[in-house]
Amino acid sequence: MMVKSLSELRYACLFCTQTGHTVREGDATVFLSQEQLLRHLSRHPQPLPEVPGVTVLYGKAGHGHGHSLEEDYDLHFPDPPAPTPMPETSFSTLPTATAVRSHVRKPGDMRPPTDPDGSEDILQFLPGARIVGVEFPARWGGNWCMGWHDGVRAAFPFKHVEIDRPKPSEISYNANSSVSVKARWKWSPKLGSDEPRWLPLEKGDSIRNVGWVYQDHWCWSGTNSKGKTGVFPSSHIDPVSVREVVKPATSKPPSVKSMKLSSVKQSSAIRGLMGRRTIHRANDPSLTWEGVAAQIKFPTQPR
Ligand SMILES: [Zn+2]
Known part of the structure; x- marks a missing residue:
């Protein structure tokens, strides 16, 4: 993806881009690291959507069968889709939110951001990110929320998002x-x-x-x-x-x-x-x- 500086690499999922929608509500569309993108890919239902020019190989790669695909693929999924940690229950009783500013940990932060309880497990997202299952724990007085984004549930400041109508x-x-x-x-x-x-x-x-x-x-x-x-x-x-x-x-x-x-x-x-x-x-x-x-x-x- 295009970025303004070399220090901020961003990744997108070819398959979600091809279909024009994410796999699950609240999935990220822009990824901060290769690790986050690979985690997203590992949870994609298989087979993945067809993308022209991209060869995807599924299952354990055999040896000595002379199958040309085994030496010439772009992406290999040896395992079935990884389970998503999101609960099966629907979030229909809770609001969804859209991020209006980014909430990310910067590499080399001397004091990493924490939630009001002191936990460093904050929810990370970029502007435009969808957050589902938004809750307002009473002890945070409406200033901080809990919610799901990209299969992670963690805390984030309310001022970084807008509740969807x-x-x-x-x-x-x-x-x-x-x-x-x-x-x-x-x-x-x-x-x-x-x-x-x-x-x-x-x-x-x-x-x-x-x-x-x-x-x-x-x-x-x-x-x-x-x-x-x-x-x-x-x-x-x-x-x-x-x-x-x-x-x-x-x-x-x-x-x-x-x-x-x-x-x-x-x-x-x-x-x-x-x-x-x-x-x-x-x-x-x-x-x-x-x-x-x-x-x-x-x-x-x-x-
Ligand atoms: Zn995807």
Whole structure:
């Protein structure tokens, strides 16, 4: 591939280039080293796509059969495809992202970059790279993510990527929804005029009329206090803030009921947070917790 300087060699896969698509979502299209390219090739389903002028030999090369191909090939795969470390399960509940700037370890770095936990196993990618299965561990406050790229799952800074907009089938607006939530982190995506519209979040923002295709899906919709409606990642919502306001049948004040998030969404970090809240409440009766206060004030109406 063309590069600006000799020190930065880049490689591409002839076979993916020929077919115009990668083998798996989240595969790299530009490789930083021969090692990374060979690892990619080893995971290609066989036989590989035909590329004019490229002779590929499969299986153990025999000796003395006089087969001309055995001495005249460009690429030899003695073994069947190597397994990919990506799990078989689909990442459809999680967002995908596109890199907007590179995140690579430079050779000879005196202090190699680490994730906030101090691990040097960071996710490396170049601009335009697709990252799938993006998650926001609670302890990183929305600043760092975990995700898969080129068969590797590791951490990367959120500011190096943009979350891909959801497909229309992944969105459910629900103006009649009585679910309200609070943002736990700021979310300031690039807005533009593309549909669907993102709903930017400030920490502590209240969002009402919250909708989703299903609750565990990453993309929720809602309306903020200024009346703006849009979609946002549910990762940026405080999991214990999810409330359903039950519309009163009488003139009594509306009751508020806490909604249970499914166990899938509750990471150990979130469970830890909930546990700490319980301890605070037990030890310090003066400390109010909005949800609890609301429940005490307005007991749930029997329905
Ligand atoms: Zn390829």
